Amino acid sequence: MTDTSVKEAGSRPAGMAAPGSRALGSALPRILMNSGLAQILIALVLPVAIVTIWQLAGTNGSLFGGVLPTPDRVVSAWWTWAFGAKGMGLNPYSGTWLANVIFSTERVAEGFLVAILVGVPAGIWIGWSRLGAQILDPTVQMLRPIPITAWLPFSLAVFGISGFSAIFLIALGAFYPIVINTTQGARHVERNLVRAALMMGAGRLDILRRVVLPAALPAIFTGLRIGLGIGWTAVIVSEMIAVKSGLGYVLWDAYYVGRMDVVIADMVSIGVMGLLSDQLILLAERWALSWRLAGAR
Amino acid sequence: MAEIALRKVAKTYFSATPVRALESVDLDIAEGEFVALLGPSGCGKSTLLNILAGFEGSSEGSALIDGGAIGRPGPDRGVVFQEAALFPWLTVWENVVFGPKMQGLPKSEYEGRARELLATVGLKDFAQSYPAQLSGGMRQRVGIARVLVMQPRALLMDEPFGALDAQTRMAMQELLLTVWEKLNTTVVFVTHDIDEAILLADRVFVMTARPARIGREIAITLPRPRSIDDLTSPEFTRYKAEIMAEMRSAHHQAETA
Ligand SMILES: Nc1ncnc2c1ncn2[C@@H]1O[C@H](COP(=O)(O)OP(=O)(O)OP(=O)(O)O)[C@@H](O)[C@H]1O
């Protein structure tokens, strides 16, 4: 913090060094507030406070009569889970963290990919063509109120205890927001853009690919972000019941044997992975929609 | 260069309350002619242009181009929209070559022409910019360049300079005259600016309030090439007075009808 303020002051041209002490007094805090480092620090205040209180409230490494472990226990549980030697009979989780993270992430990625490959074309078709809307939309709207959790037994019966079961639920859960947002985007393409393309000799497929799709892209990305969140929910739920690996499986298993420290470490891991994957989409969005930001630059 | 003919064209929009936008419009436009449509807001000028472009069908009558019924929209009739209607996700260059690309022309055939046109409209240095980075006038010029690059037989322009400031507007008008004198395409130019209509057109059609008919046609015989300086000549003022009188009486008729 001090570092930034020194730099800011140092980079000021000599003539502007003292624009009146009052002005400087109000400008300095603002500069501090706006620097990237300061924002990160401000964002950390609340989590650090919560963790500290949580830690201090515990006695002998736990709260509420042993139900909830303190943060230091959680960290040490995570350490063993991540870096411990594998195959130690007493702790089945030891050294399996990365493998489980990869299991879950892979499932989310696969299910999400299926959801995009089906959801985006379906949404474009529903939003763009009246026939598409008449054929697909009623079915989508009828299936949508069935929560993905309600599909679990169905998925188990069809795919058995396997990764496919999870991938199916992820794909289904992510499909709805993707298809609905894509539909919205494709429905509201500016009429004159389509006319302009027609006037310039574009065919039906060109219109879909070069006008409707890019025009719907901002809405599609909204759908992708919501869909990915549901994808993570779906992977955890299905791994708790229908698969014998992944963060969801460990979560439930650890709860069953009373390892709340592992449960919490697992929850944090899920949160971090969800955050990272969302950032990935944001990055892709910024790249794909750079034409939108161009004006603001 | 195209010959355009409208025979008793009428158009009704069947929205919540049906709107009769055009009523028995007869119009003959010769090859290479520059025609201006002048009329009050909401009278049906865009509707007429949309019919010529093939965006909309007419409810009655027939619309012909070179003797045949006007079909689907296509590169033979270049349309310049009121709000440019550029693709915001494409760069200026990509917008300009969109038409030739869609028609599957080889690059060698259009890239030179596209570059030349960009220079003509003064946007050579903005080829890689996105529309969001341009001013309204610059966007409008891209909209004109992307149509001219297709070398259309007819140019349909819907108040293309309506949103521009006076200065840019005059520059664009002169540009259009230069380009048109070189290419000699048929131009149908919609405007509600009387000066603009007189300056640009061979003939000005004054349309009545909705449902629009062609109220009167006024041939502008000012010598070409014309320039902004003509705006202050006595003949110009005479045409203006004539058209204003015509518009006033058209308005009056609409009020009393
Ligand atoms: N798609 C549509 N559906 C229903 N009514 C329409 C439609 N398009 C135009 N109209 C109506 O037709 C009439 C003529 O509209 P048009 O856009 O042709 O006017 P205009 O002469 O171009 O006006 P302006 O100078 O303001 O652009 C208006 O009353 C409008 O409300």
Ligand SMILES: [Mg+2]
């Ligand atoms: Mg109009």
